[in-house]
Amino acid sequence: MSSLQQAISFLSGTGMLIALAVFVLGCLFHVIRYIGGLDAKKDRVAYGYHADRSVPGIFASIFKWLLPCATAGWRSAPLTTFIFFCMHAGCVLVPLFVAGHVVLLKSALGIEAGLPMLPLAVADVLAAVTIAGVLICAVRRLVSPFQKALTSGADWLILFLTGAPFVSGFLVRVCCPDSAELMLVHLVCGNLFLLLAPFTKLSHIVLFFMSRAQLGMEYAIKRGGQTRGGVFDW
Amino acid sequence: MEGNLCNSRPIDTEERLKELMADKGGAEYYKQMESLDVDPAKVMDIINSSMTSKIKTWLNNCAHCGMCARACHFWLTSDKDATQIPSYKIQSTLGEIIRRKGHVDAKFMMDAMDTAWGKCTCCNRCGVYCPLGIDTGVMMSYFRGVLFKLGFIPWEMKIGSGMHRVYHAQMDVTEEDFVDTCDWMAEESAEEWPGLTIPVDKENADIMYILNAREVKHYPNDIAETAILFHIAGENWTVPSSGWENTSLTMFAGDWEGCKMNTQRIYDAIKRLNPKSVVGTECGHAHRATVVEGPYWCGQESGDPPVPFYHYVEWVAHALREGKLKIDPAKKLKGPVTLQDSCNYVRNHGLGKYTREIMSYICEDFRDMTPSGDHNFCCGGGGGLNGIGRYRQWRNVSLKNKLDQIQNTGADLVVAPCHNCWDAIRDMFEVYEIKTIKWSFLKPLLISMVEIPDNIEHVTE
Ligand code: SF4
Ligand code: SF4
Numbered sequence: 001m002s003s004l005q006q007a008i009s010f011l012s013g014t015g016m017l018i019a020l021a022v023f024v025l026g027c028l029f030h031v032i033r034y035i036g037g038l039d040a041k042k043d044r045v046a047y048g049y050h051a052d053r054s055v056p057g058i059f060a061s062i063f064k065w066l067l068p069c070a071t072a073g074w075r076s077a078p079l080t081t082f083i084f085f086c087m088h089a090g091c092v093l094v095p096l097f098v099a100g101h102v103v104l105l106k107s108a109l110g111i112e113a114g115l116p117m118l119p120l121a122v123a124d125v126l127a128a129v130t131i132a133g134v135l136i137c138a139v140r141r142l143v144s145p146f147q148k149a150l151t152s153g154a155d156w157l158i159l160f161l162t163g164a165p166f167v168s169g170f171l172v173r174v175c176c177p178d179s180a181e182l183m184l185v186h187l188v189c190g191n192l193f194l195l196l197a198p199f200t201k202l203s204h205i206v207l208f209f210m211s212r213a214q215l216g217m218e219y220a221i222k223r224g225g226q227t228r229g230g231v232f233d234w
Numbered sequence: 235m236e237g238n239l240c241n242s243r244p245i246d247t248e249e250r251l252k253e254l255m256a257d258k259g260g261a262e263y264y265k266q267m268e269s270l271d272v273d274p275a276k277v278m279d280i281i282n283s284s285m286t287s288k289i290k291t292w293l294n295n296c297a298h299c300g301m302c303a304r305a306c307h308f309w310l311t312s313d314k315d316a317t318q319i320p321s322y323k324i325q326s327t328l329g330e331i332i333r334r335k336g337h338v339d340a341k342f343m344m345d346a347m348d349t350a351w352g353k354c355t356c357c358n359r360c361g362v363y364c365p366l367g368i369d370t371g372v373m374m375s376y377f378r379g380v381l382f383k384l385g386f387i388p389w390e391m392k393i394g395s396g397m398h399r400v401y402h403a404q405m406d407v408t409e410e411d412f413v414d415t416c417d418w419m420a421e422e423s424a425e426e427w428p429g430l431t432i433p434v435d436k437e438n439a440d441i442m443y444i445l446n447a448r449e450v451k452h453y454p455n456d457i458a459e460t461a462i463l464f465h466i467a468g469e470n471w472t473v474p475s476s477g478w479e480n481t482s483l484t485m486f487a488g489d490w491e492g493c494k495m496n497t498q499r500i501y502d503a504i505k506r507l508n509p510k511s512v513v514g515t516e517c518g519h520a521h522r523a524t525v526v527e528g529p530y531w532c533g534q535e536s537g538d539p540p541v542p543f544y545h546y547v548e549w550v551a552h553a554l555r556e557g558k559l560k561i562d563p564a565k566k567l568k569g570p571v572t573l574q575d576s577c578n579y580v581r582n583h584g585l586g587k588y589t590r591e592i593m594s595y596i597c598e599d600f601r602d603m604t605p606s607g608d609h610n611f612c613c614g615g616g617g618g619l620n621g622i623g624r625y626r627q628w629r630n631v632s633l634k635n636k637l638d639q640i641q642n643t644g645a646d647l648v649v650a651p652c653h654n655c656w657d658a659i660r661d662m663f664e665v666y667e668i669k670t671i672k673w674s675f676l677k678p679l680l681i682s683m684v685e686i687p688d689n690i691e692h693v694t695e
């Protein structure tokens with residue numbers, strides 16, 4: 001086996017499993033550290049009380065924001081919302097359900113059962129949309145006076161980490177399915193994403209749920225949860 | 235170098251308070267601030283001992299998407315100034331201090347102070363519009379606490395916190411002054427309303443009423459109006475001689491210790507007088523300080539105050555619903571009326587449905603602002619901004635957003651059950667020369683239209 005092939009088989013086997021483990025454990029660590037780092041008195045939120053209000057508050061705060069147009073925030077910026085949802089749909093669905101990945105996962109983990117797969121055409125469209133989304137985000141960060149003032153290196157890093165596996169994967173799929181070099185690039189990028197996610201702003205993959213739950217709880221427990229009647233109208 | 239006026243020590247003697255007030259406009263105070271030392275170890279110590287994973291995560295996870303910009307009245311009135319984006323405001327101050335591990339100078343800290351008090355009213359609206367649920371208002375008010383400990387706070391805020399520490403009120407109104415004013419108002423009102431009293435320190439009353447020192451000092455009539463409405467409604471009420479001040483400039487100042495002292499005085503009065511409930515006057519931030527944040531400062535584990543606590547609008551809504559107060563239909567407001575809900579009681583305490591209920595009783599043509607309720611905009615002068623001379627121009631610009639909102643309703647009267655909002659509205663009409671729209675608290679409106687029950691004697695000449 002050539003060293004190229006060796007690298008490919010490592011990165012799609014043991015290497016990938018290591019990256020996956022880092023990703024999963026890293027995400028778990030973030031959740032534990034977040035919850036462990038809270039302090040009811042300093043935060044001024046009675047986390048341990050009023051579960052009857054805080055549980056629905058958490059759910060509303062998370063799930064309403066997972067639907068485009070369900071919140072005043074999303075409705076206030078239709079273009080951003082559109083780009084955001086297109087990009088995130090691809091980011092979540094493609095890596096998990098694209099046929100190639102499912103096969104890989106099955107063999108790496110030794111699973112026999114059938115896992116759901118995305119039809120190829122759908123996966124292609126989603127990937128293309130995600131790539132477009134990443135590009136639009138990059139352009140906006142460069143030209144919008146708004147975003148230029150806010151953008152930092154950390155934002156570029158996660159755009160790169162997200163865009164690279166999609167671009168390389170798309171190229172492998174569409175134009176050069178036989179290029180081992182390109183496949184290697186794709187595997188490196190994909191594994192890098194998994195490895196670095198917990199250490200970069202990609203940690204929002206889990207921390208999104210934490211900070212949304214946080215504000216949902218705050219509104220439910222202290223900021224009018226008792227008087228407003230029902231959950232906060234996001 | 236710690237100055238005699240500008241330093242990191244809170245004001246706790248009358249002498250120091252007077253010395254600071256004598257420095258007109260804080261000219262010398264701000265000059266001394268320029269040479270205030272910033273000890274990185276102390277900065278990081280304060281932050282590390284007070285910041286939890288909540289704010290850390292909010293700071294680190296901001297996607298820099300800018301969706302919060304449109305939520306902020308400062309940005310909306312700034313001609314798209316990027317430095318007015320909520321995320322920018324907190325990242326360039328608190329965020330930067332942490333990135334530099336506290337290695338910043340007095341100039342940096344003064345800019346940070348200008349942002350914390352001059353570019354944010356802690357209205358919490360941006361948090362409602364951030365996909366990640368990042369509440370810059372909460373972070374800014376936390377950051378004010380850090381700045382307070384280091385001495386970088388606006389002159390008026392230092393005075394405000396000192397007032398509370400020295401006089402137990404936001405102004406130099408002592409407990410004797412307060413009781414005297416109550417007696418005076420009771421005496422005056424009893425001529426027109428025989429039998430009316432303002433009971434001080436009565437035990438086991440249904441309602442303990444607490445208020446704003448401004449009412450005592452500048453608008454004593456507000457106390458008379460309160461008494462008249464309680465009298466007509468037949469309430470069994472009292473005021474405490476100590477613990478009557480509901481407001482908290484200490485909260486605006488970031489004086490965490492002072493915040494606790496204020497609220498504790500009120501909670502102590504509850505312990506002493508054992509009322510069934512507490513009603514606070516028409517003030518947004520006072521309600522937030524005592525009812526929403528206060529329980530935490532005073533160690534109430536459940537986050538609830540020791541007895542049910544109502545904002546004045548809640549009491550009015552109940553009184554109207556239960557018929558304790560009845561509105562004379564002929565005297566209802568006929569013209570178009572709008573309502574300025576204070577963010578402190580609406581977004582931060584969900585009382586919007588009560589104010590709307592009140593409007594349905596008192597006016598025929600209610601025109602809500604857009605957006606309204608929990609999504610309402612700050613009046614533009616909240617969080618202490620109204621009172622800070624250094625940022626007067628900035629505030630005047632930010633008022634424009636609310637002015638547009640008011641004008642778009644076509645109303646000729648704005649009901650504002652909050653002192654701060656009331657001031658901001660008065661000022662915006664002055665600055666932008668609006669002469670056709672009036673503004674009012676609820677109490678005078680209610681008095682002008684309430685029906686007087688048969689059992690209540692009313693002497694009119
Ligand atoms: S909306 Fe939220 S995530 Fe976006 S820039 Fe503002 S604070 Fe950051
Ligand atoms: S809390 Fe209010 S004033 Fe402060 S940044 Fe957010 S929206 Fe603007």
Ligand code: SF4
Nearest residue numbers: 518576577613616654
């Ligand atoms: S002044 Fe009124 S509107 Fe403005 S922040 Fe305070 S409560 Fe809100």
